[in-house]
Amino acid sequence: MIRGSIRAGFDKGEVDAVAYVVSKETLEKAKALGRASAEAIGLGDFRAGLEETAMLYEPGTKPSRVILSGVGGASDWPDLVERLRVGVGAAVREARKRKGIKKLGVIVLEELVEKAAAEAGKSTDWVIEQLMVAADMANYAYALKGKGDAPHVLAEIGVEPGTEAALQNALGIAEGxxxxxxxxxxxxxxxxxxxxxxxxxxxxxxxxxxxxxxxxxxxxxxxxxxxxxxxxxxxxxxxxxxxxxxxxxxxxxxxxxxxxxxxxxxxxxxxxxxxxxxxxxxxxxxxxxxxxxxxxxxxxxxxxxxxxxxxxxxxxxxxxxxxxxxxxxxxxxxxxxxxxxxxxxxxxxxxxxxxxxxxxxxxxxxxxxxxxxxxxxxxxxxxxxxxxxxxxxxxxxxxxxxxxxxxxxxxxxxxxxxxxxxxxxxxxxxxxxxxxxxxxxxxxxxxxxxxxxxxxxxxxxxxxxxxxxxxxxxxxxxxxxxxxxxxxxx
CATH class of the missing domain: 3.40.630.10 (Zn peptidases)
Known part of the structure; x- marks a missing residue:
């Protein structure tokens, strides 16, 4: 089977695209990501709806590919941890549509991680671990094709914020x-x-x-x-x-x-x-x-x-x-x-x-x-x-x-x-x-x-x-x- 890997954190100079996981409440902050992001949000082309994604290209940045992935608001689904899993998974699936993307960095605002941890009664490490598992699950493919194109799987996904403790737990759960x-x-x-x-x-x-x-x-x-x-x-x-x-x-x-x-x-x-x-x-x-x-x-x-x-x-x-x-x-x-x-x-x-x-x-x-x-x-x-x-x-x-x-x-x-x-x-x-x-x-x-x-x-x-x-x-x-x-x- 085709396998990719997950890691804690990433270097923007080494990835082919960066995905930002955005809630309706943090949508305005995403405008600071660059001109294309600000324009897409300002025009209402991206509203941070649950499972909504947008593939943008920010000139002059590295990497120039930017994925916005929405997690909606509390009215869409009351469980923020699950909405963040969905946002991470949607970002990975959007990246997998493009074979030029081999390595993906995923960024989740720390305030969203902290809020999710508080709502779940868990640590921020636990939330990060859950997001890493979701990333790995979205990057899964089962194929036995002898001819033709095999499903595109990302070689590596880095998640921020990330910790070594969260990564080790995520790797174990993801393997199971x-x-x-x-x-x-x-x-x-x-x-x-x-x-x-x-x-x-x-x-x-x-x-x-x-x-x-x-x-x-x-x-x-x-x-x-x-x-x-x-x-x-x-x-x-x-x-x-x-x-x-x-x-x-x-x-x-x-x-x-x-x-x-x-x-x-x-x-x-x-x-x-x-x-x-x-x-x-x-x-x-x-x-x-x-x-x-x-x-x-x-x-x-x-x-x-x-x-x-x-x-x-x-x-x-x-x-x-x-x-x-x-x-x-x-x-x-x-x-x-x-x-x-x-x-x-x-x-x-x-x-x-x-x-x-x-x-x-x-x-x-x-x-x-x-x-x-x-x-x-x-x-x-x-x-x-x-x-x-x-x-x-x-x-x-x-x-x-x-x-x-x-x-x-x-x-x-x-x-x-x-x-x-x-x-x-x-x-x-x-x-x-x-x-x-x-x-x-x-x-x-x-x-x-x-x-x-x-x-x-x-x-x-x-x-x-x-x-x-x-x-x-x-x-x-x-x-x-x-x-x-x-x-x-x-």
């Missing part, structure tokens, strides 16, 4: 997000369960992480009927990939759904619905990316990622509607729909994580239900939890990270929709409240462990209606990595 996006964007044949295991092993060797992979024999011995059933229609064996960073302290488990391609099984999806199903592994991608970022930041936790990896394909060996599966925790599940497979593989992994690792809490990521997209669109993940304190902590962390999650109910009344006449539970509860009944199903497998479930079906990749943020150029977003890192650092 990139890993998640690379896994999510990879074509199904290049990132099937076998190749995902190989990639996880490369990461473990590179970062000195622990790795265990449970294959068919171990899964059978452990009674992981959910993972085995979903994966049995494919020629590629299912597996449970466990990646571990041990920074000491409490154990935290992150569980991610990795259906590397989801055709729906025997309840086959229509062809158009399959075109985005390489992204059904984005939950597992986020879990792996979280461990990478935690290791890079040397967080004082033991962070364990459990990633059940399968292909859900139709064949003569596929599991069938009305089959009854026995899960790792002993519950029997009637299969109401083979396309509700993610909850089956997650259930085994959650139950195993709770029993084996006894974590302080668990978080799972899953592109689980279309119902979550219907409810919240592509701008927020659906958040469920069996623990009020954890629910509020994840909600706050998601907002700070720029990955908003909206709390949804887990009331006992929804349990009735999952009733089965032949098994302990059904894997589906009908169309009404589909995201909630999926979460209620998962809740049966976590025991007393505090647990949060993030249904990222609407946010894991850039779909028709969003996410709208300019630091998502397209494809997988890596949604969830920044939230859990923020949760662990609170």
């Amino acid at each position: 997000v990139r890993v998640a996006r690379d896994i999510g964007n990879a074509p199904p044949a290049m990132m099937n369960p076998e190749r995902l295991e190989a990639y996880a092993r490369e990461i473990a060797e590179k970062l000195g992480l622990g790795i265990t992979v449970l294959h068919r024999g171990e899964l059978e011995n452990l009674g992981m009927g959910g993972i085995l059933a979903v994966g049995q229609g494919s020629e590629v064996e299912p597996r449970l990939i466990i990646l571990e960073y041990n920074g000491g302290g409490d154990t935290v488990a992150v569980v991610g759904k990795a259906v590397t391609f989801d055709a729906g099984g025997l309840d086959l999806k229509p062809p158009q619905a399959m075109l985005e199903m390489k992204y059904d592994k984005c939950g597992g991608a986020a879990a792996i990316g979280t461990v990478v970022a935690a290791a890079r930041l040397k967080l004082p936790y033991r962070v364990v990622a459990l990633v059940p990896a399968v292909e859900n394909l139709p064949s003569g060996k596929s599991y069938k509607p009305l089959d009854v599966i026995k899960m790792y925790n002993g519950l029997t599940v009637e299969v109401g729909n083979t396309d509700a497979e993610g909850r089956l593989i997650l259930a085994d992994a959650l139950a195993y994580a709770a029993e084996k690792y006894k974590p302080k809490f668990m978080v799972d990521f899953a592109t689980l239900t279309g119902a979550a997209v219907v409810a919240l669109g592509n701008h927020a993940a659906a958040l469920f939890s069996n623990n009020e304190e954890l629910l509020r902590s994840v909600e706050k962390a998601s907002r700070l990270a720029g990955e908003p999650a909206w709390p949804m109910p887990l009331w006992p009344v929804y349990e009735k929709q999952l009733e089965s006449k032949v098994a302990d539970t059904n894997n589906v509860g009908g169309r009404p409240a589909g995201a909630i009944t999926a979460a209620k199903f998962l809740e049966k497998f976590v025991g007393d462990t505090p647990w949060a479930h993030l249904d990222i079906a609407g946010t894991a990749w850039v779909q028709e209606k969003g996410p709208w943020k300019p630091y998502y150029p397209g494809g997988a977003t890596g949604w969830g990595v920044r939230t859990v890192i923020e949760l662990l650092r609170k």
Whole structure:
């Protein structure tokens, strides 16, 4: 993949363009940047609107290319940190339109950084770090072109104000997000369960992480009927990939759904619905990316990622509607729909994580239900939890990270929709409240462990209606990595 770098600060004599991130409140100050800037602002051609950019040329200055990037005002979006991320991301995307720009300097007024820090209750270093991560995310590209032009990626982005501490944190978080996006964007044949295991092993060797992979024999011995059933229609064996960073302290488990391609099984999806199903592994991608970022930041936790990896394909060996599966925790599940497979593989992994690792809490990521997209669109993940304190902590962390999650109910009344006449539970509860009944199903497998479930079906990749943020150029977003890192650092 094409890679650029981020750095703290820059020399104006060494960059090809300078971008100034401007709010409506600081618009007048931007007139001092030069004649072209003053004229564009004076004529109303640049008003510092959210995501608005202007490419200008200031004669006699070095560099002569100047990008103005707006962050709007509080009425556009109340979260200044997020508006600054958007402004930085928009500036990077504007620069990427011109192949003559290899190196970009980004300047954010210190007063905006200080105000954002005060509003978020964080340090200015934290704000700077967030802006650096946004710059790196906007500079991301995934391409496998053998001919023709590859996407233009900036070789270097310098951010001012910048500090070494902010840069080191930003590099760690950005790497975790990139890993998640690379896994999510990879074509199904290049990132099937076998190749995902190989990639996880490369990461473990590179970062000195622990790795265990449970294959068919171990899964059978452990009674992981959910993972085995979903994966049995494919020629590629299912597996449970466990990646571990041990920074000491409490154990935290992150569980991610990795259906590397989801055709729906025997309840086959229509062809158009399959075109985005390489992204059904984005939950597992986020879990792996979280461990990478935690290791890079040397967080004082033991962070364990459990990633059940399968292909859900139709064949003569596929599991069938009305089959009854026995899960790792002993519950029997009637299969109401083979396309509700993610909850089956997650259930085994959650139950195993709770029993084996006894974590302080668990978080799972899953592109689980279309119902979550219907409810919240592509701008927020659906958040469920069996623990009020954890629910509020994840909600706050998601907002700070720029990955908003909206709390949804887990009331006992929804349990009735999952009733089965032949098994302990059904894997589906009908169309009404589909995201909630999926979460209620998962809740049966976590025991007393505090647990949060993030249904990222609407946010894991850039779909028709969003996410709208300019630091998502397209494809997988890596949604969830920044939230859990923020949760662990609170």
